[in-house]
Amino acid sequence: CVCALVLCPALCALMMRAEDKQDTRKGLNYYTKKAYTASYNAILGKYQKSVVIFVKRPWISGVLLAITAVLVVLLMKAMPSGLVPQEDQGVILCEVRSPEGSTLHETEEILKQVEEKVKKIPELECYSISNGYGMISSAGTNFATLIIRLKTWDDRPGFNHYIDLVMARFYMDCLSIKNAKVLPFQLPQIPGYGSSNSIDLQIQDKSDGNLTEFSQYVDRFLAKLAERPEIASASSTYSERYPKYKVEVDPVQCDRAGVSASAVLSTLGAYCGGSYVGNFNQFSKVYRIMVSAAPEYRLDPSSLNNIYVKLKDNKMAPISEFVTLTEVVGSSSIKRFNLFQSISCYVNAANGYSEGQAHEAIAEVFKQTMPSHLTYEYGSMSREVEETSNSNMTVLIYVICAILIYLILGSLYNSWFTPFAVLLSVPFGLMGSFFFAWVAYKIGIPGQENNIYLQTGVIMLIGLLSKTAILITEFASERRAQGMSIPEAAMEACRERLRPILMTVVTMIVGMIPLVIAGGAGANGNRALAVGVVGGMAIGTIALLFVVPPFFIVFQTLHEKVHGAPVAVAEPAQEKETKKPRKASKKVPMIAVLMIGSVLLSSCGIYGKYKHTDELNNTIETITPSLFGDSLPAEVVTNDEVSVAQISWRDIFTDPLLQQLIESALTRNTDLNSARIAIEQSQASLKAAKLGYLPSFSL
DSSP, rough: OHHHHHHHHHHHHHOOOOOTOOOOOOHHHHHHHHHHHHHHHHHHHHHHHHHHHHHHHHHHHHHHHHHHHHHHHHHHHSOBBOOOOOOSSSSSEEEEETTTTTTHHHHHHEEEEHHHHHHHTTEEEEEEEEEETTTTTEEEEEEEEEEEEEOGGGGGGGGGGGHHHHHHHHHHHHTTTTTTTEEEEEEOTTTTSOOOSSSSEEETTTOOOOOHHHHHHHHHHHHHHHHHHTTTEEEESSSOOOEEEEEEEHHHHHOOOOOTHHHHHHHHHHTOEEEEEEEEETTTTEEEEEEOOOOOGGGSSGGGGGGGGEOSOOOOEEGGGGEEEEEEOOSSSEEEETTEEEEEEEEEOTTTOHHHHHHHHHHHHHHHHTTEEEEEEHHHHHHHHHHHHTSSSSHHHHHHHHHHHHHHHHHHHHHHHHHHHTTHHHHHHHHHHHHHHHHHHHHTTTOOBHHHHHHHHHHHHHHHHHHHHHHHHHHHHHHHHHOHHHHHHHHHHHHHHHHHHHHHHHHHHHHHHHHHHOOOOHHHHHHHHHHHHHHHHHHHHHHHHHHHHHHHHHHHHOOOOOOOOOOOOOHHHHHHHOOOOOOOTTHHHHHHHHHHHHHHHHTOOOOOOOHHHHHHHHHHHHHHHHHHHSOOOOOHHHOOOOOGGGSOOOHHHHHHHHHHHHHHHHHHHHHHHHHHHHHHHHHHHHHHHHHHHHHHHOO
């Protein structure tokens, strides 16, 4: 706005100069004006001939409106849904999985082969490796993670160097590595929503049945799901091929030795897995104390002979007398989701398909292959996508926008009918927005889906198209108030308002073109927003130039039939010349003052009146008997000098069981004990400080 107010007058003074008839030179300015005038007059002439057809036959606009409404619904259903488009963030995360039971050394040997593949990536800038931890599968000796940083977007121009294609080439190159599963993925677009951009699918067993049978159902489901064209890959982190030991405690032997089974298991867990025993303070920080046996003392089952547990007679016995280890094969861990047994699955949508379409494929395959006691839920950002796609919030927001615009226009025109001439032109812009987005999706442009960026552009488009239609209806209403007939006022508005409409719309479209063709960070979101706005502004403006005049004629006629025709106000020519400029209304500054005052006073509050200490004590004395009833001692009720704070709680709560519970709670409350000790220390420090003020003498 500042640039427009400052630069527009200067540019007008330079470019819109009056022609000097004596100057016969014909420069660039002359030919530019001539070409612009000729082209604009040609457009205006054809536009006037075309709009007459719509004015004479208003039913054409109604038919086009009905067709447009149907197309909007069909295009919204045809558009794939999503939350936010995945952007090229320049980082590839890769999880490497070696066979179950592999050691860190074996996983490291596989990592060396993957590292050689990483070095062959032309777009590579740097990379790092973390062995023993997977971004998806968490900690494990057979997991590893690679973080691959690509070059900046300027150093890898062109669609061939887009991150999705780089990941695809790297994945195909790693298929030749034996005994390894390499899963490249990207960071989630919204930080904090999971660790990857994959679809987080949690399959639940509500019957808490056998895990092996549950795993077989999941494997069959993932195999069928991977056959769908919408799905690029579907995998699970669950496996029952991990070698482990089954720990069996002999309860008879434990009972004979006078030790509980829980004590045996806790001792074994502390030595082999570690146990948290406390904290210590150092360097103004709190550190945790973890106790466990050294690795060389827990390498094999014979190490149990060196682990001892205390018996009831304070003697020590090796834990191998109470525990038996058996080698088995099973899962590394059991997960729960919504308190049910669950298996985590990670699904990636194929190129050309959105996450919403992948969700539809998952629902169809799950219904065909899985039994009734198994269900599924989404986690991370996939849960937000599913909730958004199943809700009608987007349509509700569109309706709220239309209602607000209708109310504003109703107050502007002082009519319940005339605003419909503006609102009924908006569906044409919505159709154009979704049509352009659908065409871009079919071509294969990334990020083209019904996501939050497109919806934001549509909301902005509703306001822009309404503002453009107001240029016609406002001018036509003024001409109607001056005495013109309704058709003449509509045609006059078309002739006079065509130039500013074309100027604003073309400027808006040209300003969005860089967002359509731009690349780099945020390119998909910018493109999703810009394509919808460009399509909606182009088609919506062309449509409203032809349908708004007949809509205005129809609804203005209805308004005059209900409320009567406006009184024509014609000012004499002589009065127009001698009329003094009207002073600015004093209502505007008054409204501004009220708005500023409401904003400033919004943080103010009214608080209770201050009560003196005596009044407050009287209030407490009045309320206290009603709270404690007969349990309050009589000396507190009758004696004004005795306060409740001076009476022991044992005198107020006389129930023996309640006193025992309160004493137990106070004894075990570590926070209260710590605070009491701190108070005692402060009191001792205060006494020591007061000793310095006492008189002293030395011999």
